[in-house]
Amino acid sequence: MAENRLNTVDLDRQLSEQTPQEIIQYALEEFDNIAISFSGAEDVVLIDMACKINPGKVQVFSLDTGRLHAETYQFIEKVREHYGIEIDVVFPEAAAVNKMVREKGLFSFYKEDHKECCSIRKIGPLRRKLLTVDAWITGQRRDQSPGTRTSIPVIQDDKAFARPDDSLTKFNPLANWTSAQVWNYIRSNNVPYNALHDKGFVSIGCEPCTRPTGPGQHEREGRWWWEEATLKECGLHAVNINK
Numbered sequence: 648m649a650e651n652r653l654n655t656v657d658l659d660r661q662l663s664e665q666t667p668q669e670i671i672q673y674a675l676e677e678f679d680n681i682a683i684s685f686s687g688a689e690d691v692v693l694i695d696m697a698c699k700i701n702p703g704k705v706q707v708f709s710l711d712t713g714r715l716h717a718e719t720y721q722f723i724e725k726v727r728e729h730y731g732i733e734i735d736v737v738f739p740e741a742a743a744v745n746k747m748v749r750e751k752g753l754f755s756f757y758k759e760d761h762k763e764c765c766s767i768r769k770i771g772p773l774r775r776k777l778l779t780v781d782a783w784i785t786g787q788r789r790d791q792s793p794g795t796r797t798s799i800p801v802i803q804d805d806k807a808f809a810r811p812d813d814s815l816t817k818f819n820p821l822a823n824w825t826s827a828q829v830w831n832y833i834r835s836n837n838v839p840y841n842a843l844h845d846k847g848f849v850s851i852g853c854e855p856c857t858r859p860t861g862p863g864q865h866e867r868e869g870r871w872w873w874e875e876a877t878l879k880e881c882g883l884h885a886v887n888i889n890k
């Protein structure tokens with residue numbers, strides 16, 4: 648395991664030639680304490696693949712910001728039941744949410760930007776969760792965001808969330824897949840998906856910060872639409888911006 652952490656650049660070259668299933672198999676074999684981050688359609692593709700490769704090894708967590716759509720909560724439950732897995736639903740610190748809402752109201756992100764709210768509701772809980780694992784798997788794709796995801800590797804050292812004096816490895820097995828490939832897999836394998844996709848939503852986050860996208864719009868245009876494309880990350884994938 649330590650050996651693999653040392654040279655993720657070389658490993659990325661090798662793994663980039665592999666299928667997502669082969670990348671997941673490699674990740675599950677190399678790391679005992681590894682978790683899949685679950686929020687969207689891509690993540691359930693990862694869960695489906697991982698359950699077929701090694702069902703006993705699948706750890707899944709999901710961030711509940713307190714601002715998700717009702718359909719997203721139903722989706723999380725559907726995935727839990729469909730695969731018979733435990734999902735660790737991680738919540739923000741109540742005191743931090745309470746302070747922000749008391750001082751700035753429930754929609755401060757429209758007046759300022761989304762950074763403070765995402766930091767409290769997403770990044771803090773993610774940081775807490777990632778302190779408990781050695782590696783994590785995400786559903787990021789290169790064509791998901793024109794400003795921030797065009798060069799994400801299949802495997803990387805996640806310096807943004809690593810424990811002090813330790814390393815954290817991040818796998819993005821779908822980095823080279825397109826949205827069409829993801830949806831082909833979902834349809835062919837009867838993978839559960841969020842009912843909001845049938846209502847025109849493509850990239851789904853929190854309810855106040857997500858809207859449907861029309862024909863010809865990039866999927867990321869439905870997220871934080873009042874901000875610049877280059878800022879459209881909530882910080883969960885901080886290494887995309889820090890580079």
Ligand code: SF4
Binds near residue numbers: 766769852855
């Ligand atoms: S996406 Fe919007 S509501 Fe959700 S944590 Fe970020 S700013 Fe807050």
